[in-house]
Amino acid sequence: xxxxxxxxxxxxxxxxxxxxxxxxxxxxxxxxxxxxxxxxxxxxxxxxxxxxxxxxxxxxxxxxxxxxxxxxxxxxxxxxxxxxxxxxxxxxxxxxxxxxxxxxxxxxxxxxxxxxxxxxxxxxxxxxxxxxxxxxxxxxxxxxxxxxxxxxxxxxxxxxxxxxxxxxxxxxxxxxxxxxxxxxxxxxxxxxxxxxxxxxxxxxxxxxxxxxxxxxxxxxxxxxxxxxxxxxxxxxxxxxxxxxxxxxxxxxxxxxxxxxxxxxxxxxxxxxxxxxxxxxxxxxxxxxxxxxxxxxxxxxxxxxxxxxxxxxxxxxxxxxxxxxxxxxxxxxxxxxxxxxxxxxxxxxxxxxxxxxxxxxxxxxxxxxxxxxxxxxxxxxxxxxxxxxxxxxxxxxxxxxxxxxxxxxxxxxxxxxxxxxxxxxxxxxxxxxxxxxxxxxxxxxxxxxxxxxxxxxxxxx
Ligand code: BGC
Numbered sequence: 001x002x003x004x005x006x007x008x009x010x011x012x013x014x015x016x017x018x019x020x021x022x023x024x025x026x027x028x029x030x031x032x033x034x035x036x037x038x039x040x041x042x043x044x045x046x047x048x049x050x051x052x053x054x055x056x057x058x059x060x061x062x063x064x065x066x067x068x069x070x071x072x073x074x075x076x077x078x079x080x081x082x083x084x085x086x087x088x089x090x091x092x093x094x095x096x097x098x099x100x101x102x103x104x105x106x107x108x109x110x111x112x113x114x115x116x117x118x119x120x121x122x123x124x125x126x127x128x129x130x131x132x133x134x135x136x137x138x139x140x141x142x143x144x145x146x147x148x149x150x151x152x153x154x155x156x157x158x159x160x161x162x163x164x165x166x167x168x169x170x171x172x173x174x175x176x177x178x179x180x181x182x183x184x185x186x187x188x189x190x191x192x193x194x195x196x197x198x199x200x201x202x203x204x205x206x207x208x209x210x211x212x213x214x215x216x217x218x219x220x221x222x223x224x225x226x227x228x229x230x231x232x233x234x235x236x237x238x239x240x241x242x243x244x245x246x247x248x249x250x251x252x253x254x255x256x257x258x259x260x261x262x263x264x265x266x267x268x269x270x271x272x273x274x275x276x277x278x279x280x281x282x283x284x285x286x287x288x289x290x291x292x293x294x295x296x297x298x299x300x301x302x303x304x305x306x307x308x309x310x311x312x313x314x315x316x317x318x319x320x321x322x323x324x325x326x327x328x329x330x331x332x333x334x335x336x337x338x339x340x341x342x343x344x345x346x347x348x349x350x351x352x353x354x355x356x357x358x359x360x361x362x363x364x365x366x367x368x369x370x371x372x373x374x375x376x377x378x379x380x381x382x383x384x385x386x387x388x389x390x391x392x393x394x395x396x397x398x399x400x401x402x403x404x405x406x407x408x409x410x411x412x413x414x415x416x417x418x419x420x421x422x423x424x425x426x427x428x429x430x431x432x433x434x435x436x437x438x439x440x441x442x443x444x445x446x447x448x449x450x451x452x453x454x455x456x457x458x459x460x
Contacts, residue, residue: 047111152179162215258368
């Protein structure tokens with residue numbers, strides 16, 4: 001009897017392992033071999049991206065402004081070394097000069113976000129001067145032959161919206177819908193590509209599970225509900241905007257960060273379990289919601305949520321793919337966490353805790369193309385203060401994208417994150433993602449040596 005049980009257990013274990021190993025290979029290419037040349041269509045979208053709170057300066061009416069002056073229970077500042085966004089890159093005032101810098105890169109698109117807290121400083125009342133500002137930025141871009149791409153929500157909420165419970169409350173979605181309709185009516189005559197929500201999973205996991213973004217909660221169930229509300233907000237906004245003048249001729253899409261989770265020990269089923277749970281919550285919920293209007297997760301004692309709206313299926317004109325990170329998970333119970341992030345000795349790390357893994361972008365493209373929507377890479381970039389890995393990063397990630405395109409993936413564009421160094425959320429100003437470095441005392445921008453690889457690729 002005992003030997004039967006042992007044999008059965010062993011067989012199930014081995015069968016599951018073989019199944020997982022074959023279904024989720026950790027693709028690795030040999031980079032020393034000569035690589036095939038990749039040709040991209042002339043219509044390819046090349047761009048660079050920023051977000052309001054990270055670059056504009058003067059964002060004093062949103063949840064991040066409040067968060068930056070908070071301390072945690074142990075008295076530690078929320079942002080590394082107590083840094084604050086403050087004047088950031090003063091992009092609000094220097095946008096004309098910055099558009100010159102965008103042109104110098106040779107790109108034809110610029111993705112940036114509208115700061116909701118500046119446009120709607122109190123509920124229902126809109127600031128004409130803020131609307132005029134964004135209108136001027138749009139005109140300046142068009143005058144410079146750079147196509148504007150707008151993001152409606154990039155992590156920041158007006159303080160008054162958070163005071164109402166923010167995206168924790170499903171009923172609050174309609175407040176965001178009204179804001180979206182207002183700005184769409186103002187700008188859709190000139191802006192044809194719209195991103196609704198930037199990274200629902202990052203907003204909810206960082207703010208409600210890891211507690212390092214506002215509001216600093218650590219509750220996996222709430223995190224999943226907030227993510228669901230953000231996805232619902234996306235599809236509701238999509239329908240509302242489509243019904244407005246210019247709606248049908250505009251392209252409206254969700255922006256989603258895909259994170260690759262691979263087991264630290266490929267022979268260990270517990271590591272695989274940690275990866276499958278993480279990927280299903282972080283990545284796959286979004287895909288199934290956009291695919292068939294279903295969200296269904298059930299991990300007893302951890303997270304359980306079921307939501308269905310068949311009408312939501314297919315409501316995105318493109319999939320905005322952000323790609324940065326690849327981690328290996330090792331099973332380990334620690335409070336609400338059931339794994340730890342590990343990196344391999346062979347990994348080349350960026351300054352963020354992300355390994356350079358271009359094959360991960362290729363895998364992410366293959367994953368999201370199951371949706372059968374055009375893909376636009378809305379963010380990809382490296383934090384590299386020494387600027388000794390940027391060139392390699394750019395060449396290899398763009399090669400990985402090109403390889404997927406060559407194999408038939410419908411990737412229509414690539415936006416490098418970011419135009420210039422900026423306020424990197426909980427990390428403050430320490431992370432240098434910019435194609436241009438910024439001296440925050442003088443506001444001088446300078447093209448980094450490693451960024452020339454991007455300029456050359458775009459030009460060629
Ligand atoms: C966000 C950006 C951020 C970047 C680099 C993305 O998740 O959209 O705002 O700066 O990652 O960490």
